[in-house]
Amino acid sequence: MHDVLLIPVPEAPMTAYLPVFSYRVPAGFPSPATDELEGLFDLNSLLFRHPDATYLVRVAGESMSGAEIHAGDLLAVDKHLEADHGHIVVAVVEGDCTVKRLERRGESWWLVPANPAFQPYQIRTGEELHIWGVVTHVVHELLPGKLTALLHSRD
Amino acid sequence: MFGLVDCNNFYVSCERVFQPRLEGRPVVVLSNNDGCIISRSAEAKALGLKMGEPYFQVKEQLQREQVQVFSSNYTLYGDMSRRVMHYLGATVPGVEIYSIDEAFLDLGGLEQHLTPYLGNLTDLAQRLRVGVKARTGIPVCVGVAPTKTLAKLANRLAKKDAGLDGVLYLDSAQRRTWALGQVPVGDVWGVGRQYAHKLTAAGIDSAADLSRVSEAWARKFLGGVVGARLVRELQGYPCSGLAPSEDGTLRRQSISCSRTFGRPLRERASVLGALSAFVARAAEKLRRQGDLAHVLTVFISKSRFGPDAGGHSRSAVLTLPVPTNDTRELTARAAQLLGRLWEPGAVYVKAGVVMAGLEAPGGQQLGLFGEAAPLAAGAAVEGRSAQMMAALDGLNARFGRGTVQLAAALGPKGGGPVPWKGQAAWRTPAYTTRLEDLMVVK
Numbered sequence: 065m066h067d068v069l070l071i072p073v074p075e076a077p078m079t080a081y082l083p084v085f086s087y088r089v090p091a092g093f094p095s096p097a098t099d100e101l102e103g104l105f106d107l108n109s110l111l112f113r114h115p116d117a118t119y120l121v122r123v124a125g126e127s128m129s130g131a132e133i134h135a136g137d138l139l140a141v142d143k144h145l146e147a148d149h150g151h152i153v154v155a156v157v158e159g160d161c162t163v164k165r166l167e168r169r170g171e172s173w174w175l176v177p178a179n180p181a182f183q184p185y186q187i188r189t190g191e192e193l194h195i196w197g198v199v200t201h202v203v204h205e206l207l208p209g210k211l212t213a214l215l216h217s218r219d
Numbered sequence: 220m221f222g223l224v225d226c227n228n229f230y231v232s233c234e235r236v237f238q239p240r241l242e243g244r245p246v247v248v249l250s251n252n253d254g255c256i257i258s259r260s261a262e263a264k265a266l267g268l269k270m271g272e273p274y275f276q277v278k279e280q281l282q283r284e285q286v287q288v289f290s291s292n293y294t295l296y297g298d299m300s301r302r303v304m305h306y307l308g309a310t311v312p313g314v315e316i317y318s319i320d321e322a323f324l325d326l327g328g329l330e331q332h333l334t335p336y337l338g339n340l341t342d343l344a345q346r347l348r349v350g351v352k353a354r355t356g357i358p359v360c361v362g363v364a365p366t367k368t369l370a371k372l373a374n375r376l377a378k379k380d381a382g383l384d385g386v387l388y389l390d391s392a393q394r395r396t397w398a399l400g401q402v403p404v405g406d407v408w409g410v411g412r413q414y415a416h417k418l419t420a421a422g423i424d425s426a427a428d429l430s431r432v433s434e435a436w437a438r439k440f441l442g443g444v445v446g447a448r449l450v451r452e453l454q455g456y457p458c459s460g461l462a463p464s465e466d467g468t469l470r471r472q473s474i475s476c477s478r479t480f481g482r483p484l485r486e487r488a489s490v491l492g493a494l495s496a497f498v499a500r501a502a503e504k505l506r507r508q509g510d511l512a513h514v515l516t517v518f519i520s521k522s523r524f525g526p527d528a529g530g531h532s533r534s535a536v537l538t539l540p541v542p543t544n545d546t547r548e549l550t551a552r553a554a555q556l557l558g559r560l561w562e563p564g565a566v567y568v569k570a571g572v573v574m575a576g577l578e579a580p581g582g583q584q585l586g587l588f589g590e591a592a593p594l595a596a597g598a599a600v601e602g603r604s605a606q607m608m609a610a611l612d613g614l615n616a617r618f619g620r621g622t623v624q625l626a627a628a629l630g631p632k633g634g635g636p637v638p639w640k641g642q643a644a645w646r647t648p649a650y651t652t653r654l655e656d657l658m659v660v661k
Binding site for chain 1: 238239240300301305306309311354355356556650651653654657658659660661
């Protein structure tokens, strides 16, 4: 923001002779090129309870495949919702974000995968469980499209 | 009654939301082109790193202390700012976005409604602080006081004193007097470095001292009516209200327009045509919210499947000598930037422009050579430019978008926002705005 780079601007006359059209172009007709989707097609306001507090994240790995959450899927994560027993959450474990089901078993809390190949993680006494957000929606591609392409592209 | 909400170490906080492992570690964010430090975590401040220090001067210290360094990622900061501001706007009666990480709140008349059911303004401010943190992960402090200047001062103290829990409400004369005594005169909102020198030389060291000078003295030594107002504000008499945007919506921090082309383009004239159309759209939005832009960014993207596998997007940023919202000026500048980015023989699939560093007219600094009107010589140009642009917007509003445009603008119509990579060594992904850049969870 502080680097001023002076670029010589040619002294070409900037006058432009503008055509004036004699017929009306209908204003207000929804153009496919409008910058923001509106109303019906805005999934954010349509689906999310707190759009401004909802973040999309991508899934890697199959630790939640039993809950129909697969590698490459998009998750909508609401940071505003209070996490509770049974919710699928994004939690911070040792500095990394992971998606698991939050379960209370007796006196202790667990982060439980939905795939027998993965181990549940117990929140140890004195360890602070940092919930990043609560998963509210899964976007799963049925026909290979952008998400599938992203999964196979080397990021 | 006013509130001031200020995000703590905003840029660093944004980075930490998506990299929780950085919590508790020293982090700094650098300005454009990785020039200087513009945001520091508490741990980085404790290491003695200063705001605005050039990176190359502290490079070794940063490595030695294992400080995490980031390039600025305005895409991310802009979106997180939007989320913070929207929440505030939905929660209190009036909001004035003061900068990317600060907002004034109008809390007038709330006190009487709050008391019986909801507690006092301290409780409300505390709820806002917790709410922003919960929704965005960004820590904020809130100052509440009868004037904007005092709200700013209260916010400052709330930041410094951990015992206040991020909120300070100057609800009584005693508390106001105490707060004024805590703040050096140079830290008062609106007192610049030169005035601070002047004031301390005159024996006025604290905000409390300044609040006790006479109006005549303030007028004489503090720049006339501005100084008098400042002193009145410190005494608790509001002299300025909120300055929200005219249409009551939240003003944008930056305005962009970008598209994927209908078909890949090889000719420079075609890409320039597209860019001109994007500039026209963005400048229209800029004028609609009555702002001028300081910074213009142009980016162009090559096909991923082109001959070279290197970076497929390139961007160039220009800080304008004089901020503007004139389509003609911005188009000329964009054409210059395109010239810097253009690679003959390449095939381009996307382009876009971003206008940032927005401010309302009136406060802009003149260029070094007094070039208030960069387009042509002549004092009347400013007014004529505004007239010309108003006529342009009027015609397009009446007859449909794009009825009248610069001859250069013959833009194709296409898809949504364009991903692009800046030229910064440690820039994090656009975690919240770009499909390819979303945070990954296992």
